[in-house]
Amino acid sequence: MLPVNLITELQQAFPSDRFYTDPVDCYSYAYDNSRKIFPPDAVLFPLTTQEVCHIISLCNRYHVPIIPRGRGTGTAGGSLPEFGGIALSMERMLNIISVDPANRVIVAEPGVLNQTVQDAAKPHGFFWPPDPSSAHFSSIGGNIATSAGGPHAVKYGTTREHVLGLKAVTGTGDLITTGCYTTKGVVGYDLTRLLIGSEGTLAVITEATLKLTALPVTVTGITAHFSDLSSCTKAIVNVMALPQLPSALEFLDAGSLNLIRGRYPDMLPLNTHAMLMIEVDGFSEDITSSIAATLDACHTDGLIHAQQANDTTALWQARKALSPLLKEIAPKKINEDVVVPVDTLPQFLKGLTSLSAHYNLHNVNFGHAGNGNIHVNLLINPDDVEEVARAERCLDEIFDLVIKLRGTLSGEHGIGSEKRAFVSKEIDSVTLNLMRNIKKLFDPNDILNPGKLFPP
Structure with a gap:
């Protein structure tokens, strides 16, 4: 329950169509793509930075949790109001403030969709490289909060490499400006990169x-x-060792291919048990040599055939449909986005096969193999208590394998609430305590997205 005085102050500052308190209205902001539900006590829709400052100042005074939110496409539970409080939806901050081709810059508010940025940049001959599968309906604020990636991160990097500066509001309601307008700039600490990927726990x-x-x-x-x-995994290592870096390198295992066959029966040969989708881009005069080198790198003992495909539209649509298809066939999936060094992918995928067989679990794997970023999907029946317990033990061992191979627990989805219990596998206690102290500096009363990222 929100304090009555806080409700009164917010009602004075915001019209009813931008301040929801009815549980029915608030329910749409109780969940994200993790499928867990935690209803907020209220939802606010700011339109300006000044309004965000005012909201956070009030919540800080009353010690009320405030949970920043984009479009709710995240899979890690990062925008769940686990402790109630106010869901701060940024979806109505939709202004592209400027498009500056000469400096290769777009300045935009957090509610602007990734696709809208692409549409604004394309007429000038540019694009914004972060390309999560949700790009058509995820916001740049959400992309920044999780440092989202996507298929083309293998060449262009994740969101962290494509943000020059930010305006943000700390947990005390103070406005800060980080970074600069230029691609070079080394004045002060790099707070921009600190905020990117912080999942709304430091500032909005x-x-x-x-x-x-x-x-x-x-x-x-x-x-x-x-x-x-x-x-297939040997070919991945060969391709990534080439000087000609692919712009995308996607891996699909037998389970993924069977899912695609179920929806698109004539798309794939029946004897294909693993597949790579590779994209090469650049200047026309360089493409021919890049294709030849890539095709040669694919020639391992188990290669059935490799060929150039000038139109991969249908295949990319099928690849992006994999996550929705998994939801259709399985009552529940445990979906992880672990990353391992590329040269350890053969060892990792062999280990995955062994672990899923040991725990008698159906496992489907696909992902951005060029980064070593594999989407591991354990398909389980949530009503089968024994199977759920097996899956949890299996996941724990998968994470141990990732760390053993010098990998990381999340490449693009973030930690949120889904992975926080495992963070201490990767980050030592001294470093975790330093991170907690940074959180206190930005948010002394722990009102910004409390409970996220850190293990209990």
């Missing part, structure tokens, strides 16, 4: 200066089909 982003990249002149695709997983 209200404006972002985004660094644009020139659209490639030519883009072409390669598909490679393999008879076994081992040959």
Whole structure:
């Protein structure tokens, strides 16, 4: 329950269509793509940075939790109001403040969709590289909060590499400005990169200066089909060792391919048990040599065939449909986005196969193999208590394997509430305590997205 005085002050500052208190109205903001439900006590829709400052100042005074939120596409429970409080929806801060081709910059508010940024940049010959599968309906604020990636991160990097500066409001209601407008700048601590990926626990982003990249002149695709997983993973290592870096390198295992066959029966050969979707971009004169080198790198013992595919639209649609397809066939999936060094992928995927067999679990794996970023999906029946327990033990061992291989627990989804119990596997206690102290400096009363990121 919110304090009565806080409700009164907010009602004086915001019209009823931007301040929800009815539980029915608030319910749409009780969940994200993690499928867990925690209803907020209220929802606020700010339109300006000044309003965000006012809201957070009030919540800080009354010690009321405030949970920043984009479009709710996250899978890690990062925007769940676990302790009640106010869901701060940034979805109505929709202004693109400026498009500056000469400096390769777009300045935008956090509610602007990723796709809207792409549409604004394209007429000038540019794009914004972060490309999560939710790009058509996720906001740049959410992309920044989790340092979102996507298929093209193998060449262009994640969100962290494409933000020059931010305006944000701390847990005390103070406005801070980080970074600069130029691609070079070394004045002071790099607070921009600190805020990116902090999942709304340090400050609420209200404006972002985004660094644009020139659209490639030519883009072409390669598909490679393999008879076994081992040959496929060897090809991944070979491709990533080339000087010609692919712009995307996606891996699909046998389970993923069977899902696609179920929806698109004639798309894939039946003898394909692992597959790579590779994209190469650049100047036209360089593409020919890049394709030849990539095709040669795919020639491992189990290669069935590899070929250039100038139109990979259907395949990319099928790849992006994998997560929704998994939800259709399984009552529940444990979906992880772990990352391991590329040269350890053969060892990691072999270990995954062994662990899923040991725990008698159905496992589907796909993902951004060029970064070593594999989406591990354990498909379980949530009503089967024994199977759920097996899955939890299996997941624990999967994370141990990731850390053993010098990997990381999350490449793009973030920690939120789903992975926080495992964070101490990767980060030592001294470093965790330093992070907690940084949180206290930004948010002394722990009102910003409390309970996220850190293990209990």
